[in-house]
Amino acid sequence: MTTAGGDGSLVSRLNARFLGWVGAFWVLALGGARLAAEDQPRWYAFAHEHVLGTSLELKLTAKSALAAEAGETAALAEIDRLAAILSSYDATSEFSRWQAPREVDVAVSVELFEVLVLFDT
Numbered sequence: 001m002t003t004a005g006g007d008g009s010l011v012s013r014l015n016a017r018f019l020g021w022v023g024a025f026w027v028l029a030l031g032g033a034r035l036a037a038e039d040q041p042r043w044y045a046f047a048h049e050h051v052l053g054t055s056l057e058l059k060l061t062a063k064s065a066l067a068a069e070a071g072e073t074a075a076l077a078e079i080d081r082l083a084a085i086l087s088s089y090d091a092t093s094e095f096s097r098w099q100a101p102r103e104v105d106v107a108v109s110v111e112l113f114e115v116l117v118l119f120d121t
Contacts, residue, residue, distance in 0.1 A: 044068035048076070052083060085111050 041061040046068075048056045058075055062068035087093040098106050108116070 039063060044072075046072045051076070051079060052087075053089065082111070085109060086115060 041063050043059060043061055044065065046058045048058070056079075058072055060068060060071045060075075062071055083090065083093065085094045088095055088099070090096060094109060094112050098108055098112065
């Protein structure tokens with residue numbers, strides 16, 4: 001005869017199985033929600049001094065800290081690249097070399113030419 005609450009009873013085995021399925025459901029549901037939340041981009045902020053002679057607070061969104069750091073590196077590299085072309089404070093920049101007095105024409109990059117055209121209009 002099967003009893004309702006004893007060890008090894010049909011009800012106990014069904015309850016254990018049911019609770020196992022419910023537990024598995026919650027683990028998957030909560031784990032999936034956590035994964036979905038981790039997959040969402042979030043804000044990252046980076047602070048730098050002496051970028052173009054001032055402070056820089058760079059804010060961007062990314063899905064991970066690693067991706068945010070890659071974005072920070074790319075942004076700083078682009079700032080350095082453009083400064084090497086456009087800086088009027090750096091005597092070695094392309095703009096400073098173009099602006100220096102000379103008797104011959106000087107070829108300039110596409111980026112510098114576009115800025116000079118915009119300045120002229």
